Amino acid sequence: LVAKICSMVQVIPRPVRVVLKSLLGLTRLRQLRKLGYSLPLSLSEMAVHNSLFVEREIAQSLLSVGKGGCTLGYRYSFITDPEIGKNDLTERLMALDLKTYLVSLLSRMDKMTMGASIEARVPFLDHRLVEWATKVSTRLKLGGIQTKYIVKKLGARYLPRECIFRRKSGFGVPISDWLRDKDSMGRYLDLFFEPRFSQRGYLNTKAVQHLVKEHLAVTADHGEVLWELINLELWYRIYFEKAGWH
Numbered sequence: 001l002v003a004k005i006c007s008m009v010q011v012i013p014r015p016v017r018v019v020l021k022s023l024l025g026l027t028r029l030r031q032l033r034k035l036g037y038s039l040p041l042s043l044s045e046m047a048v049h050n051s052l053f054v055e056r057e058i059a060q061s062l063l064s065v066g067k068g069g070c071t072l073g074y075r076y077s078f079i080t081d082p083e084i085g086k087n088d089l090t091e092r093l094m095a096l097d098l099k100t101y102l103v104s105l106l107s108r109m110d111k112m113t114m115g116a117s118i119e120a121r122v123p124f125l126d127h128r129l130v131e132w133a134t135k136v137s138t139r140l141k142l143g144g145i146q147t148k149y150i151v152k153k154l155g156a157r158y159l160p161r162e163c164i165f166r167r168k169s170g171f172g173v174p175i176s177d178w179l180r181d182k183d184s185m186g187r188y189l190d191l192f193f194e195p196r197f198s199q200r201g202y203l204n205t206k207a208v209q210h211l212v213k214e215h216l217a218v219t220a221d222h223g224e225v226l227w228e229l230i231n232l233e234l235w236y237r238i239y240f241e242k243a244g245w246h
Contacts, residue, residue: 007089018040025037061207136150176215185230188234189216192208
């Protein structure tokens with residue numbers, strides 16, 4: 001679906017896309033800012049940018065001077081490698097998801113279920129099914145703009161239509177609101193204003209503090225980025241400084 005949307009956007013004249021980028025850059029919504037940033041890009045660049053968890057310019061600003069650039073070479077290799085996807089952008093993006101996003105999801109699922117003494121199974125990832133799915137034509141995976149096309153066609157034989165075609169419901173939580181509440185997770189934002197955080201030098205302290213201030217002032221939504229930074233900071237304190245945390 002991403003590949004089709006990106007291809008459709010490419011039809012819009014580039015000067016118009018540049019103007020739209022400027023307008024969307026004024027919004028507080030991260031998803032719209034992300035879309036705006038990618039509008040003037042080429043098809044392959046747009047597809048790769050869409051796969052990023054954090055906007056590239058924000059990631060770059062967080063890196064300390066001299067710590068290296070924010071490279072996307074690994075992701076671009078899936079878009080440009082002639083051996084992957086046979087010039088089918090959708091297939092290449094699926095391969096990218098298999099190597100990046102899916103790995104992240106499975107790692108979290110494994111840790112969370114083990115932490116609760118639950119044994120989880122992922123039937124769609126049986127190696128025989130995955131190997132077969134990689135050989136299935138893209139038109140059966142994506143029917144027009146209908147995602148999971150072949151799975152839904154099969155499911156519709158056995159389940160009510162309202163179950164198969166209902167709106168997708170994820171497991172999102174209001175992390176942005178929690179971080180603005182000092183009595184909730186907002187207290188963790190104080191970590192980024194402590195001397196030992198800035199003394200380490202692995203992140204640009206002023207850039208991190210700027211994100212915090214923008215988020216608390218509700219002039220931007222940096223909830224997901226700040227959540228990742230909090231986890232990184234707590235991990236460092238627990239495993240390198242041997243500090244307990246509650």
